[in-house]
Amino acid sequence: MEHASNRLPPLIIHRCWPLQFPTPRQSSTHSEIFLSPPLVFRLPSLQPSLLDRGERNLRWGVYRHLRHSSQLRTQRTALEFQLFENMAALLPKFVDRQVLLLHDSDFLLQYLFLHTDCRILDLDMSRKAAYGYDYDDLYDDYEDYEDYECYDDGYGENGEAAAVNEEITKVKPGLWRCSICTYDNDDSMSYCDICGVLRYPPSNTGKNMEQKTVGGVCKDSGVSRLAKSLFASPPRRTPNIAVVPLPQSFTDDIGGGNNFLDSASRSRCCTSIAPFKFDIPSPDDVISNRLHSTKITPRGRLYDCAPPGFAEKNAATTTQPSARQTNNSVAFKGKTISLEENNNSSGERQKYFNDTSTVLRNNEAVAGTSSSRRTHSTPTRNQKSKHDDVGESSSLANGAKSESLSSSLDSMSLNSKSGASKPIAPKKTLAQYKPEKWMLPDKEGNVMAQLNLAIVGHVDSGKSTLSGRLLHLLGQISQKQMHKYEKESKQQGKGSFAYAWALDESAEERERGITMTVAVAYFDTKKYHVVVLDSPGHKDFVPNMISGATQADAAILVIDASVGAYETGMDVTGGQSREHAQLIRSFGVDQIIVAINKMDAVGYSKERFELIKRQVGSFLRQCGFKESFISWVPLSAMENQNLVTAASDDRLKL
Numbered sequence: 001m002e003h004a005s006n007r008l009p010p011l012i013i014h015r016c017w018p019l020q021f022p023t024p025r026q027s028s029t030h031s032e033i034f035l036s037p038p039l040v041f042r043l044p045s046l047q048p049s050l051l052d053r054g055e056r057n058l059r060w061g062v063y064r065h066l067r068h069s070s071q072l073r074t075q076r077t078a079l080e081f082q083l084f085e086n087m088a089a090l091l092p093k094f095v096d097r098q099v100l101l102l103h104d105s106d107f108l109l110q111y112l113f114l115h116t117d118c119r120i121l122d123l124d125m126s127r128k129a130a131y132g133y134d135y136d137d138l139y140d141d142y143e144d145y146e147d148y149e150c151y152d153d154g155y156g157e158n159g160e161a162a163a164v165n166e167e168i169t170k171v172k173p174g175l176w177r178c179s180i181c182t183y184d185n186d187d188s189m190s191y192c193d194i195c196g197v198l199r200y201p202p203s204n205t206g207k208n209m210e211q212k213t214v215g216g217v218c219k220d221s222g223v224s225r226l227a228k229s230l231f232a233s234p235p236r237r238t239p240n241i242a243v244v245p246l247p248q249s250f251t252d253d254i255g256g257g258n259n260f261l262d263s264a265s266r267s268r269c270c271t272s273i274a275p276f277k278f279d280i281p282s283p284d285d286v287i288s289n290r291l292h293s294t295k296i297t298p299r300g301r302l303y304d305c306a307p308p309g310f311a312e313k314n315a316a317t318t319t320q321p322s323a324r325q326t327n328n329s330v331a332f333k334g335k336t337i338s339l340e341e342n343n344n345s346s347g348e349r350q351k352y353f354n355d356t357s358t359v360l361r362n363n364e365a366v367a368g369t370s371s372s373r374r375t376h377s378t379p380t381r382n383q384k385s386k387h388d389d390v391g392e393s394s395s396l397a398n399g400a401k402s403e404s405l406s407s408s409l410d411s412m413s414l415n416s417k418s419g420a421s422k423p424i425a426p427k428k429t430l431a432q433y434k435p436e437k438w439m440l441p442d443k444e445g446n447v448m449a450q451l452n453l454a455i456v457g458h459v460d461s462g463k464s465t466l467s468g469r470l471l472h473l474l475g476q477i478s479q480k481q482m483h484k485y486e487k488e489s490k491q492q493g494k495g496s497f498a499y500a501w502a503l504d505e506s507a508e509e510r511e512r513g514i515t516m517t518v519a520v521a522y523f524d525t526k527k528y529h530v531v532v533l534d535s536p537g538h539k540d541f542v543p544n545m546i547s548g549a550t551q552a553d554a555a556i557l558v559i560d561a562s563v564g565a566y567e568t569g570m571d572v573t574g575g576q577s578r579e580h581a582q583l584i585r586s587f588g589v590d591q592i593i594v595a596i597n598k599m600d601a602v603g604y605s606k607e608r609f610e611l612i613k614r615q616v617g618s619f620l621r622q623c624g625f626k627e628s629f630i631s632w633v634p635l636s637a638m639e640n641q642n643l644v645t646a647a648s649d650d651r652l653k654l
């Protein structure tokens with residue numbers, strides 16, 4: 001066995017809560033690295049092109065292939081790649097031993113302890129007892145970590161971990177385990193019966209996704225920037241860090257070497273945000289049956305990452321799996337893109353979409369009918385609203401109309417001096433859309449990769465409202481259900497939260513008017529099963545937010561443009577806009593849409609938008625986001641500006 005110590009200096013591994021990463025130290029005698037064990041470990045060398053330090057180099061596809069491999073995540077530090085290189089040599093042995101079946105990083109730590117000269121500083125006392133690790137009192141200041149008991153992965157003081165984990169990870173024949181909520185589904189299910197997450201790997205691989213084309217997406221339609229961002233793939237990335245290639249045995253082990261890696265990377269890792277797929281509108285009852293919102297439950301993987309007590313704490317306010325049958329709401333975290341973006345041929349946005357046009361060009365998307373357990377029906381066409389939604393739905397259904405909608409407001413401009421926008425009452429009816437061709441599901445293919453999309457941002461920035469509104473516009477929330485939310489929220493004197501109620505399901509969340517747990521919803525695009533992770537914005541629930549963020553492939557950062565609220569969110573001493581952006585990036589998310597919400601509250605001021613864009617952009621670049629991976633969208637979730645369709649208010653046209 002080749003010991004990593006042959007190639008690397010002794011390594012001290014610190015385990016710590018992700019928010020407490022200190023600066024690693026390196027001396028001539030040893031190196032240090034800080035690991036956040038419950039989070040995602042970026043396996044090295046799985047695909048060289050993904051090994052840019054700033055990139056997310058491993059996605060869930062790989063995890064799933066490795067049968068729910070260890071969850072371990074390293075902070076990006078100068079030393080990270082030392083561990084990566086080390087792991088490149090170690091991983092084949094891991095796979096051989098099937099230790100990747102285990103759920104936590106302890107096996108890695110144990111392995112390194114046993115087979116290398118690494119000095120392992122494990123901050124979990126019980127494990128220290130079990131493994132006999134040395135403990136250095138110098139690091140007592142990490143005692144906070146011990147508060148997070150939910151990080152316990154089953155390793156008891158009696159060293160029964162392996163047996164426990166083996167039992168946990170064992171899936172009975174005829175079942176498959178959801179990677180998100182860990183529910184054991186019947187083999188016939190393509191989606192998790194509890195949380196709706198796409199089965200991966202699929203039971204029926206179907207046609208090669210590469211054979212699908214998505215040409216012409218959004219070209220002519222009135223689709224907004226938000227929708228387009230969801231369709232778009234980011235620019236191709238160029239690796240800038242040399243990588244030690246994996247031994248052949250490892251690539252063989254994980255499923256066919258390059259073929260697998262290519263496949264995994266295509267579907268999961270690197271390049272594309274899925275083509276956006278709108279479910280075909282359907283009658284209320286069908287919608288009710290099709291859609292559901294669920295919180296990630298204590299049994300779910302997300303809670304594995306939360307501090308101890310959170311699972312229990314949130315159990316009371318968490319929608320249990322059964323709630324799926326009674327609640328039609330679906331959490332959607334969306335990106336907003338303006339129609340204008342569609343027609344804009346200049347500037348960054350155009351560049352972005354030029355860069356990201358691969359998917360768009362190829363997409364003839366198709367939406368929403370991929371779920372085998374869903375019932376599809378012909379869209380109803382008799383429920384058109386007289387409200388704005390109708391116009392938007394019309395423009396969504398027929399791209400040509402979007403221009404006329406826009407041109408009808410040509411006299412307006414994005415200027416604060418033009419005054420506050422005319423208040424528009426929340427829409428009361430469900431728009432029924434006639435889906436465009438690109439919205440329709442890919443009937444030819446039956447396999448979709450999964451894209452996890454997190455919605456993050458400061459408390460009260462409008463994340464849930466934006467999500468609920470989008471779901472409504474997309475026909476994912478029925479008219480009947482929306483009326484119910486409106487009625488109930490008004491009865492509680494919280495009428496403005498009607499859309500948020502689609503996501504904030506628990507009594508406590510509704511009472512307090514804040515999201516407390518991550519809401520999960522989904523929708524399908526032609527090639528992707530998009531899982532929406534609606535994160536709480538209150539700082540008290542950062543661990544919950546993290547639990548969602550660690551799953552994310554892409555994110556929408558919602559910024560409240562209101563005077564005072566924006567500044568608070570960006571405050572260095574607790575602004576959650578800042579913290580969420582940092583966290584999202586540190587968890588490997590590099591594609592982000594900044595949704596500058598509540599533009600109505602600042603009179604759709606272009607100056608305000610530009611100010612926020614400049615300041616937040618600067619901060620995001622500091623966080624490590626690349627300019628080309630950031631998309632900016634001014635919008636008003638409440639007034640339905642720049643969501644699914646282009647803004648009807650010219651002041652929002654950039």
Ligand SMILES: Nc1nc2c(ncn2[C@@H]2O[C@H](COP(=O)(O)OP(=O)(O)OP(=O)(O)O)[C@@H](O)[C@H]2O)c(=O)[nH]1
Nearest residue numbers: 459460461462463464465496514515537636637638
């Ligand atoms: N004026 C205006 N108010 C909005 C807009 N979007 C949301 N709001 C209001 O902002 C308040 C908070 O909205 P939420 O959707 O609950 O915000 P959130 O970010 O989900 O809140 P947390 O999940 O608790 O962080 C509600 O009263 C909404 O009505 C908008 O576009 N314009």
